[in-house]
Amino acid sequence: MNNIFFTREHFVLIEDLQCFLKEELEPIKDEITKEKKVPLSLIRKMGEKRYFGPLICENYGGSNLGMIAHCLITEEISKLNVSVSVTRTPCILDGYLLSHYGSDSQKQKYLTEITSGRKLCSICVTEEEAGSNVAGIKTIARDSGNEYILNGSKKYITNAGIADYYFIWCITNINVNPRSGMSVLLVEKDTPGLIIENPYELMGINGIYNGIIQLKDVRVPKENLIGNEGSGFDSLMDTFNLERITLSSECNGISLAALESSKQYAKKRVQFERPISNFQIIKLKLADMSINLQAARLLTYSAAKLYEIGLNITKEASMAKAFSSETAVKVASEAVQIHGGAGYTDLYSVERYLRDARFFQIGGGTSEIQKLIVAREELK
Numbered sequence: 100m101n102n103i104f105f106t107r108e109h110f111v112l113i114e115d116l117q118c119f120l121k122e123e124l125e126p127i128k129d130e131i132t133k134e135k136k137v138p139l140s141l142i143r144k145m146g147e148k149r150y151f152g153p154l155i156c157e158n159y160g161g162s163n164l165g166m167i168a169h170c171l172i173t174e175e176i177s178k179l180n181v182s183v184s185v186t187r188t189p190c191i192l193d194g195y196l197l198s199h200y201g202s203d204s205q206k207q208k209y210l211t212e213i214t215s216g217r218k219l220c221s222i223c224v225t226e227e228e229a230g231s232n233v234a235g236i237k238t239i240a241r242d243s244g245n246e247y248i249l250n251g252s253k254k255y256i257t258n259a260g261i262a263d264y265y266f267i268w269c270i271t272n273i274n275v276n277p278r279s280g281m282s283v284l285l286v287e288k289d290t291p292g293l294i295i296e297n298p299y300e301l302m303g304i305n306g307i308y309n310g311i312i313q314l315k316d317v318r319v320p321k322e323n324l325i326g327n328e329g330s331g332f333d334s335l336m337d338t339f340n341l342e343r344i345t346l347s348s349e350c351n352g353i354s355l356a357a358l359e360s361s362k363q364y365a366k367k368r369v370q371f372e373r374p375i376s377n378f379q380i381i382k383l384k385l386a387d388m389s390i391n392l393q394a395a396r397l398l399t400y401s402a403a404k405l406y407e408i409g410l411n412i413t414k415e416a417s418m419a420k421a422f423s424s425e426t427a428v429k430v431a432s433e434a435v436q437i438h439g440g441a442g443y444t445d446l447y448s449v450e451r452y453l454r455d456a457r458f459f460q461i462g463g464g465t466s467e468i469q470k471l472i473v474a475r476e477e478l479k
């Protein structure tokens with residue numbers, strides 16, 4: 100795998116990243132889940148090391164290493180604790196959005212702050228009546244001279260409460276199809292009328308912040324419109340492709356960790372006077388885990404490669420997301436099984452992997468929606 104997709108530059112990156120993560124994340128990877136808090140100091144350090152910047156050019160503090168490097172960084176972080184990566188993801192997506200659709204002055208003002216990890220982001224799309232159907236959003240931005248007045252609400256928003264910049268998808272023209280009447284506005288934290296609530300706990304990915312956002316007569320300067328008015332749906336679809344590859348890599352990180360833990364445990368755990376790895380049924384489980392993981396990584400890295408050579412990856416990104424998330428759930432579940440009773444306790448990380456993996460069949464577009472996209476592309 101590594102020899103197919105990785106260059107010398109990638110190997111240098113991996114070495115540096117693994118050193119950093121061994122020192123900064125490995126010692127606290129389980130504590131993050133127990134305390135339910137991703138330390139923001141760690142996020143900032145990752146920014147300083149330019150791990151937020153593989154898709155951003157050097158002018159704005161990025162490393163410009165490309166999509167494969169991005170997948171690699173995401174996978175490595177996720178092997179230890181995927182919540183750290185999930186906290187980073189909205190910053191990657193909004194950074195990408197700004198770098199592709201933002202004006203020069205927006206890039207000057209915001210992009211370096213995001214790339215450096217000094218400012219965190221949220222991507223705010225989902226609403227009460229608009230989940231899978233993103234074109235159903237009702238949040239409205241009314242034109243009022245030099246500003247928009249924003250009203251509506253968003254739910255399940257990652258980084259709600261810790262983000263500095265909220266990228267809000269809203270309707271700016273109610274008289275046309277939402278696909279051409281949708282825009283994106285950047286709202287800075289502490290803007291009057293931006294109200295954040297965190298009223299629930301999550302099943303997994305503990306440590307991330309997630310909540311509801313109310314927008315009550317929020318005044319947003321027109322200079323905070325990202326891209327042209329009406330271009331929000333297209334820029335969202337473009338950003339979704341990146342999100343799907345990112346989430347696939349997060350899943351693959353979980354699967355890699357679950358397989359590794361299972362191999363170690365199976366070699367060490369003795370029953371019937373022999374290590375359980377000697378039993379064919381355990382070997383079969385490990386083989387299936389390995390085969391599925393290899394396929395998931397191949398789908399993800401090949402989508403990343405296609406992106407790097409400038410091709411449309413709508414189908415490939417959805418394939419990777421659907422398969423990698425399904426694989427992570429299967430691999431993590433088998434990992435729990437291989438660990439027996441120990442796997443059901445929090446003495447081993449595999450129970451966390453299973454709870455974390457389950458998120459990815461929902462967030463970033465459900466598996467059903469990914470498959471609908473694949474079918475649509477096939478039937479074109």
Ligand SMILES: Cc1cc2nc3c(=O)[nH]c(=O)nc-3n(C[C@H](O)[C@H](O)[C@H](O)COP(=O)(O)OP(=O)(O)OC[C@H]3O[C@@H](n4cnc5c(N)ncnc54)[C@H](O)[C@@H]3O)c2cc1C
Nearest residue numbers: 222223224225230231255256257461462463464465467468
């Ligand atoms: C932890 C977490 C973090 C999240 N972070 C963010 C975030 O940062 N920003 C953001 O905007 N959103 C975020 N989300 C929202 C997430 O993207 C949505 O939950 C997801 O897109 C599904 O929408 P929904 O929950 O409304 O489900 P629904 O759309 O109501 O779907 C319910 C079920 O119906 C199925 N379904 C729906 N339509 C169809 C169809 N046409 N055909 C077949 N089946 C269908 C779905 O697959 C699903 O099984 C997050 C969610 C979670 C849980």
